[in-house]
Amino acid sequence: xxxxxxxxxxxxxxxxxxxxxxxxxxxxxxxxxxxxxxxxxxxxxxxxxxxxxxxxxxxxxxxxxxxxxxxxxxxxxxxxxxxxxxxxxxxxxxxxxxxxxxxxxxxxxxxxxxxxxxxxxxxxxxxxxxxxxxxxxxxxxxxxxxxxxxxxxxxxxxxxxxxxxxxxxxxxxxxxxxxxxxxxxxxxxxxxxxxxxxxxxxxxxxxxxxxxxxxxxxxxxxxxxxxxxxxxxxxxxxxxxxxxxxxxxxxxxxxxxxxxxxxxxxxxxxxxxxxxxxxxxxxxxxxxxxxxxxxxxxxxxxxxxxxxxxxxxxxxxxxxxxxxxxxxxxxxxxxxxxxxxxxxxxxxxxxxxxxxxxxxxxxxxxxxxxxxxxxxxxxxxxxxxxxxxxxxxxxxxxxxxxxxxxxxxxxxxxxxxxxxxxxxxxxxxxxxxxxxxxxxxxxxxxxxxxxxxxxxxxxxxxxxxxxxxxxxxxxxxxxxxxxxxxxxxxxxxxxxxxxxxxxxxxxxxxxxxxxxxxxxxxxxxxxxxxxxxxxxxxxxxxxxxxxxxxxxxxxxxxxxxxxxxxxxxxxxxxxxxxxxxxxxxxxxxxxxxxxxxxxxxxxxxxxxxxxxxxxxxxxxxxxxxxxxxxxxxxxxxxxxxxxxxxxxxxxxxxxxxxxxxxxxxxxxxxxxxxxxxxxxxxxxxxxxxxxxxxxxxxxxxxxxxxxxxxxxxxxxxxxxxxxxxxxxxxxxxxxxxxxxxxxxxxxxxxxxxxxxxxxxxxxxxxxxxxxxxxxxxxxxxxxxxxxxxxxxxxxxx
Amino acid sequence: xxxxxxxxxxxxxxxxxxxxxxxxxxxxxxxxxxxxxxxxxxxxxxxxxxxxxxxxxxxxxxxxxxxxxxxxxxxxxxxxxxxxxxxxxxxxxxxxxxx
Numbered sequence: 001x002x003x004x005x006x007x008x009x010x011x012x013x014x015x016x017x018x019x020x021x022x023x024x025x026x027x028x029x030x031x032x033x034x035x036x037x038x039x040x041x042x043x044x045x046x047x048x049x050x051x052x053x054x055x056x057x058x059x060x061x062x063x064x065x066x067x068x069x070x071x072x073x074x075x076x077x078x079x080x081x082x083x084x085x086x087x088x089x090x091x092x093x094x095x096x097x098x099x100x101x102x103x104x105x106x107x108x109x110x111x112x113x114x115x116x117x118x119x120x121x122x123x124x125x126x127x128x129x130x131x132x133x134x135x136x137x138x139x140x141x142x143x144x145x146x147x148x149x150x151x152x153x154x155x156x157x158x159x160x161x162x163x164x165x166x167x168x169x170x171x172x173x174x175x176x177x178x179x180x181x182x183x184x185x186x187x188x189x190x191x192x193x194x195x196x197x198x199x200x201x202x203x204x205x206x207x208x209x210x211x212x213x214x215x216x217x218x219x220x221x222x223x224x225x226x227x228x229x230x231x232x233x234x235x236x237x238x239x240x241x242x243x244x245x246x247x248x249x250x251x252x253x254x255x256x257x258x259x260x261x262x263x264x265x266x267x268x269x270x271x272x273x274x275x276x277x278x279x280x281x282x283x284x285x286x287x288x289x290x291x292x293x294x295x296x297x298x299x300x301x302x303x304x305x306x307x308x309x310x311x312x313x314x315x316x317x318x319x320x321x322x323x324x325x326x327x328x329x330x331x332x333x334x335x336x337x338x339x340x341x342x343x344x345x346x347x348x349x350x351x352x353x354x355x356x357x358x359x360x361x362x363x364x365x366x367x368x369x370x371x372x373x374x375x376x377x378x379x380x381x382x383x384x385x386x387x388x389x390x391x392x393x394x395x396x397x398x399x400x401x402x403x404x405x406x407x408x409x410x411x412x413x414x415x416x417x418x419x420x421x422x423x424x425x426x427x428x429x430x431x432x433x434x435x436x437x438x439x440x441x442x443x444x445x446x447x448x449x450x451x452x453x454x455x456x457x458x459x460x461x462x463x464x465x466x467x468x469x470x471x472x473x474x475x476x477x478x479x480x481x482x483x484x485x486x487x488x489x490x491x492x493x494x495x496x497x498x499x500x501x502x503x504x505x506x507x508x509x510x511x512x513x514x515x516x517x518x519x520x521x522x523x524x525x526x527x528x529x530x531x532x533x534x535x536x537x538x539x540x541x542x543x544x545x546x547x548x549x550x551x552x553x554x555x556x557x558x559x560x561x562x563x564x565x566x567x568x569x570x571x572x573x574x575x576x577x578x579x580x581x582x583x584x585x586x587x588x589x590x591x592x593x594x595x596x597x598x599x600x601x602x603x604x605x606x607x608x609x610x611x612x613x614x615x616x617x618x619x620x621x622x623x624x625x626x627x628x629x630x631x632x633x634x635x636x637x638x639x640x641x642x643x644x645x646x647x648x649x650x651x652x653x654x655x656x657x658x659x660x661x662x663x664x665x666x667x668x669x670x671x672x673x674x675x676x677x678x679x680x681x682x683x684x685x686x687x688x689x690x691x692x693x694x695x696x697x698x699x700x701x702x703x704x705x706x707x708x709x710x711x712x713x714x715x716x717x718x719x720x721x722x723x724x725x726x727x728x729x730x731x732x733x734x735x736x737x738x739x740x741x742x743x744x745x746x747x748x749x750x751x752x753x754x755x756x757x758x759x760x761x762x763x764x765x766x767x768x769x770x771x772x773x774x775x776x777x778x779x780x781x782x783x784x785x786x787x788x789x790x791x792x793x794x795x796x797x
Numbered sequence: 798x799x800x801x802x803x804x805x806x807x808x809x810x811x812x813x814x815x816x817x818x819x820x821x822x823x824x825x826x827x828x829x830x831x832x833x834x835x836x837x838x839x840x841x842x843x844x845x846x847x848x849x850x851x852x853x854x855x856x857x858x859x860x861x862x863x864x865x866x867x868x869x870x871x872x873x874x875x876x877x878x879x880x881x882x883x884x885x886x887x888x889x890x891x892x893x894x895x896x
Contacts (some may be wrong), residue, residue, distance in 0.1 A: 772892030774827070778818045 017063030025164035058129035116170035119574030141540035159185035163302035171241040190290040202289035209283035213273015220266030227259035250316040251626035264321025275307025292399030300392035332373030339366030344474035376455030386444035393548035415493035429549035447556030458634030476651025484659035803844035810837035
């Protein structure tokens with residue numbers, strides 16, 4: 001058969017939106033400038049610019065996604081024809097639409113800027129633009145009357161622009177640019193209400209903690225650039241910053257394995273910081289100090305998924321550097337697994353509804369990382385997609401509750417309860433999203449989370465499959481607890497119509513936030529000013545909620561593995577194929593040019609032992625390049641899905657029974673600590689115990705690092721301990737307090753505080769030099785010059 | 798040799814200048830000392846220029862003369878302002894820059 005030598009030429013379709021996808025981040029960036037300069041003079045104080053720019057981005061992203069689907073189809077169809085004519089399987093590499101211009105150059109290095117559009121980028125582009133649009137519309141109502149309304153929208157718009165810029169990046173330099181824009185904007189937005197010291201402190205903490213990780217990003221990029229540059233220049237004619245160049249280099253088998261490993265580790269440290277992975281997750285719960293729309297945007301589609309995106313983007317580097325292909329535990333899967341459990345357990349002991357969601361996000365990000373670390377690339381990316389909808393919906397629902405139900409309080413124990421009757425829409429959207437998050441069958445979370453767990457097990461990481469399943473149980477349980485406390489049971493505090501003292505004097509002044517009663521003078525015609533009891537939120541809030549809840553219902557069908565391969569649209573359109581590509585064909589030909597469909601590969605799906613020709617296992621032949629490793633896909637089995645569904649159901653039901661028993665008793669002032677569900681207790685004891693062993697190892701390291709922040713730790717300890725009393729028995733309460741105190745506070749904050757203290761110490765030591773005496777300065781100058789001259793003489797002789 | 802004598806003169810001038818900068822309290826005297834240093838450098842440059850038969854040193858010396866003029870202009874202006882504000886130009890009294 002001639003098929004193996006046969007190459008078919010394909011004209012991949014393209015289109016205006018695909019070629020001009022670089023416009024997508026430009027629109028909000030321009031809108032940001034306009035809002036800053038003209039926002040205050042606009043009739044809606046600049047918010048219309050923000051909303052409009054995000055909607056425009058959404059249109060552009062949607063158009064590009066549509067054209068990408070056509071492009072994939074055009075290539076796949078030709079490949080299928082080739083198969084009919086006698087070729088083997090051809091799942092061709094659909095060339096991404098890459099355009100790059102020189103941004104600046106220095107010493108012979110060109111730093112490009114442009115676009116790298118493929119399925120992954122487009123998924124994120126659409127999600128980011130979509131969630132940002134809804135969040136901005138929601139903010140129109142939620143922040144009405146805020147004193148920095150215009151600046152809020154400016155920062156929110158720039159924030160989205162940063163994420164879009166990063167997602168588009170064709171090279172690491174632009175990726176870093178977008179990454180840093182987001183870091184700056186998260187600081188501005190978390191500290192939006194900076195008058196309260198805790199808020200500005202949280203903003204600083206978020207910024208610095210992420211910064212610790214960012215060092216890894218710079219180092220990793222540097223390592224990869226200097227190792228890969230000559231290979232990529234020689235073979236692909238692109239610099240070592242180029243993402244597809246890096247991918248091909250990593251897969252080529254000619255890359256130095258130590259460079260790959262250290263580059264991947266350094267990059268992953270950046271992801272730990274950005275994506276709130278253990279041990280740098282501490283900033284995420286504190287980031288709740290920002291306005292709720294910010295939390296929603298930050299936790300669903302931007303900022304925290306940036307780290308996950310980075311791993312997915314340069315996946316071959318991680319695949320080779322971390323040896324994901326074999327089943328030994330690697331750095332990524334380990335961090336992901338730890339994060340799932342640690343964060344989920346911490347979610348049980350929070351009283352602040354947003355902090356429950358924050359830890360939930362951390363835990364879900366752990367799922368994504370674990371999936372990526374175990375080779376489940378597609379499920380992890382799909383989980384980014386589905387998670388964005390239901391997590392945004394949960395945060396916005398929480399915001400709706402505080403806006404109209406609990407008088408701007410987020411405390412579930414004090415100011416909520418029984419709100420389901422008062423706020424039916426918010427309660428419905430919340431419950432749908434909760435079920436989606438827990439992974440109940442037809443909802444979004446089932447299709448993504450279950451796939452991750454399934455594929456992690458299929459990839460050979462059995463221990464982590466169990467971690468994933470325990471995580472699913474915990475997720476179901478803590479979300480049930482939060483749901484019960486917020487929407488069911490007896491109404492308490494503000495939810496029962498009581499008011500905080502400081503509001504009594506100004507009965508018709510409705511503030512946005514407890515601490516801003518004095519700062520935010522509201523319009524007297526404020527829509528909900530007259531009614532003080534809990535009530536449903538206005539349409540600007542409920543409509544985005546309903547849209548998101550609808551997507552939480554159906555988004556999973558975008559890649560519904562259980563229903564057969566016709567439903568696996570993500571697999572077809574998002575996952576890059578692992579086929580070899582002839583290198584010459586990947587020169588910067590621009591969109592619409594011919595690419596060559598390689599035919600020599602027979603990658604079969606699902607079967608055992610058929611991967612020996614994949615890119616991941618065999619180094620490509622000379623003149624060929626791989627852009628993606630061959631990843632396995634677990635065949636779907638209802639038996640496995642049933643197991644996780646049962647686990648989720650047990651989590652939901654047992655937690656519900658527990659809540660009914662426990663919290664109703666608590667309301668009757670009967671603090672019966674020993675009376676609680678035995679099922680839960682047994683499950684917890686096991687989990688906490690495992691957790692304890694992991695933590696014990698850390699203790700050795702921890703002790704020697706940081707002591708001076710014991711006071712702060714003790715304060716947190718008190719909060720944690722109080723919380724745990726409500727959830728679990730005395731044994732587990734000590735353990736959790738210990739972990740929070742030692743790991744969160746000492747290691748992580750210790751490192752952050754330590755660097756601050758070091759800087760201050762250096763400054764203090766150098767202070768006496770600045771005497772202010774001119775003659776002394778002169779003496780120092782001449783002394784330095786003399787020493788320099790001496791060195792020169794010594795060197796030259 | 799001629800060059801050596803020039804270099805010696807330059808070194809002597811430089812040392813006098815450094816002494817002036819370090820020891821003098823009067824701001825004007827310090828400025829003058831700085832001029833001495835700059836001119837000692839000029840002499841060095843010219844001496845080497847003659848020795849190597851190159852015009853580079855001359856060019857540099859011209860630059861230095863121009864810069865020195867500007868520097869003295871700025872320096873004297875500062876001294877004048879300090880005198881107006883404080884009625885003294887003793888450097889010992891000027892320690893506001895203490896960190």
